[in-house]
Every structure is written in structure tokens, then in C-alpha cells.
Amino acid sequence: MIDRRAILCVVALCCGASRGFATEPGDFLGCFASATRGELRIPKSVQRRAAGFRYVFIGGFLGDRMGGYFAQNVRELRARGVPRSAIHVVLPDSDHTVDEHRGLIDDEFRKILDAGPERLVVIAHSRGACNALAYALDHPDVVNDRFEALFLVQGPFGGTGIADYLLGEGESMDGEMPPGHRVLAHLLGRLEKALIDRGRHGGVADLTIESSRAYWRRTLAEHAGAIPVVNSKVFYIESRVEPSRLRLFQRAAAWYVRTYYGPSDGVVAAGDQTLAGIGVSLGVVDAGHADLTRRFPNTRAGRQTRKALVQSIMMMVGRAPSIATGSPQMR
Numbered sequence: 001m002i003d004r005r006a007i008l009c010v011v012a013l014c015c016g017a018s019r020g021f022a023t024e025p026g027d028f029l030g031c032f033a034s035a036t037r038g039e040l041r042i043p044k045s046v047q048r049r050a051a052g053f054r055y056v057f058i059g060g061f062l063g064d065r066m067g068g069y070f071a072q073n074v075r076e077l078r079a080r081g082v083p084r085s086a087i088h089v090v091l092p093d094s095d096h097t098v099d100e101h102r103g104l105i106d107d108e109f110r111k112i113l114d115a116g117p118e119r120l121v122v123i124a125h126s127r128g129a130c131n132a133l134a135y136a137l138d139h140p141d142v143v144n145d146r147f148e149a150l151f152l153v154q155g156p157f158g159g160t161g162i163a164d165y166l167l168g169e170g171e172s173m174d175g176e177m178p179p180g181h182r183v184l185a186h187l188l189g190r191l192e193k194a195l196i197d198r199g200r201h202g203g204v205a206d207l208t209i210e211s212s213r214a215y216w217r218r219t220l221a222e223h224a225g226a227i228p229v230v231n232s233k234v235f236y237i238e239s240r241v242e243p244s245r246l247r248l249f250q251r252a253a254a255w256y257v258r259t260y261y262g263p264s265d266g267v268v269a270a271g272d273q274t275l276a277g278i279g280v281s282l283g284v285v286d287a288g289h290a291d292l293t294r295r296f297p298n299t300r301a302g303r304q305t306r307k308a309l310v311q312s313i314m315m316m317v318g319r320a321p322s323i324a325t326g327s328p329q330m331r
Contacts, residue, residue: 029285051080056090070089101131119147123309126268136233137220138223154237155268156267157274163207176260177256236273239285
């Protein structure tokens with residue numbers, strides 16, 4: 001019996017997997033910048049096409065315990081004509097690893113795919129981006145047949161130094177870090193370590209730098225045949241922010257990452273929010289780790305930031321190939 005996955009991979013390799021909408025970083029970033037100012041106008045034909053997809057949000061670490069996760073993103077989709085029945089929110093628990101979540105994610109996608117024939121636009125944040133990509137590599141046939149795009153937002157593909165610190169593997173805090181933030185980060189770290197010692201937040205082990213990099217090296221090698229199919233559907237959205245712009249508790253963690261691992265979004269260092277060899281980055285936006293997806297963000301970013309993410313994604317998926325390279329339209 002001929003393996004359908006093998007056929008898909010051969011077709012992708014021989015013909016090249018095409019992207020049906022704009023992929024240039026400047027294009028997405030231009031849309032996002034205009035949308036944050038409230039100046040982006042989505043043409044009716046683009047919005048109508050974008051509203052015909054089924055949208056899937058996948059949350060990150062601690063997302064199952066936070067109110068307002070994706071709430072404003074969902075509200076913007078509704079305002080743009082997407083029915084509530086075509087919007088799904090998946091919030092994996094924080095006590096298990098990406099591998100341990102595979103059964104849960106498989107079940108959730110099976111239900112979503114059975115809910116209607118529409119193609120899926122996946123918007124996955126933080127560790128949820130890792131869950132989404134792992135699923136896609138496991139199911140390239142589904143991705144080929146039913147996925148329009150996967151937008152992987154601020155994913156910790158290269159891990160985070162915060163997880164290293166919590167598990168005793170990270171850089172020790174010293175005089176290089178501002179003293180006030182050093183004390184606060186130490187206290188917050190002790191609280192989180194106590195939870196881990198009591199068996200909570202087991203997913204932290206998945207997020208250390210070495211564990212994350214080893215996981216993706218292994219996963220990409222094991223699914224090398226799926227990469228040509230999945231590659232054309234994967235789009236990374238990265239971010240950076242200055243620690244001084246974050247709220248108090250988040251600022252302490254961000255200073256730790258900035259001091260010992262370099263610029264970051266407050267949680268994940270720049271350069272660790274993508275994977276080499278699969279997908280394309282749409283660019284780096286100015287935002288904290290929670291600013292694009294949560295009602296209570298890291299900075300003082302307003303709801304327009306969450307709306308801007310949705311509007312920019314709708315512009316990407318809603319444009320026909322013939323107009324995909326056009327510049328953002330303003331009011």
C-alpha cells in the first residue's frame with residue numbers, strides 16, 4: 001500500500017510548496033504597525049475570505065489558569081464576521097510536557113476538524129506554539145488538506161533561561177543584574193520552585209534551553225519527511241521588549257533573561273522564538289510576552305494590540321495570491 005504521506009512529501013519537494021498569501025516580514029509588520037494605530041483597513045473581499053476559515057487558538061504555559069486568555073482576540077474575530085462556532089480555544093494544562101500533551105492535542109483537533117469543512121487558521125502562543133508544531137509534524141496529511149496556516153506567536157522553541165533558573169540549571173544572579181530586580185526575581189523563583197517540588201507545573205522541565213533544543217533536534221529529525229509539507233504553512237511572530245516597560249513582577253524576570261541571555265520578550269530570548277529549517281518569520285514586533293494574547297498583558301499595551309494581531313493575520317490569510325504582495329491599506 002502506498003503511503004499517502006510519502007506522496008505528499010514527494011510532491012512538495014518536486015513542485016515546491018507555495019504560500020497563498022504574503023510572507024514578507026515587512027508586509028506583516030506594516031499591517032501590524034498600522035493596526036496598532038487603528039489605521040488598517042481590511043478590504044471587504046479580504047475580510048470575507050478570512051471570515052470563511054475556522055480559527056484555533058492554543059494557549060501556553062499557565063494558560064489554563066489565567067482569565068482572559070485570547071478573549072480580546074476572539075472578540076475581534078467575531079467583530080470581523082467569524083461565527084463563534086468557528087472559533088476554538090485550546091488551553092493545555094501546565095503540569096505536563098509537550099510530548100505528554102500529544103494525545104490531548106490530537107483529540108482536540110479531531111473534534112475541531114469534525115465540526116466543519118472549513119480550513120484551519122491556527123494561532124498558537126508561547127508553549128502552545130510548540131504543541132501546534134508538534135501536531136503538524138505528526139499529521140502532515142491533515143496540514144496539507146485542512147490547514148491554511150499556523151501562526152506561532154512567541155514560541156519558546158529554544159527554551160527560556162527562566163526555566164533553567166527554576167530547575168537549578170540557569171545562570172546564578174549576581175551584580176550584573178539590577179539589585180532590586182535581583183531580590184524580587186529570587187523571591188518569585190523560590191515560590192515557583194516550591195510549586196514544582198510539590199508536583200505542580202511539571203511542564204517547566206520542557207522549557208529549559210537544553211531540553212527544548214534537544215527535543216526539536218530529535219523531532220525534526222524524526223519527521224524530516226513531513227517538513228516539506230508543513231514548511232509552507234508555518235509563520236513565526238516574534239517579539240522583543242525592554243524590561244523597563246514591563247510591570248513589576250514581569251520586569252524582574254525580564255531583567256534576568258536580558259542580563260544573562262540577551263534581549264527578549266520578557267520570557268523568551270530573541271532568536272529562540274523560531275526554528276531553523278522550517279517555516280518563515282514574519283518579523284519582530286515590539287511587545288511583551290503576554291501583550292498579544294492576554295487581557296492582562298505584561299506592559300500597558302491596550303486591547304488594540306490584541307486586535308492588531310488578529311487584523312494582521314486576517315490580512316495575511318484573506319488576500320488572494322494575486323494581491324498578496326500589495327501594501328497595507330490605510331484609512
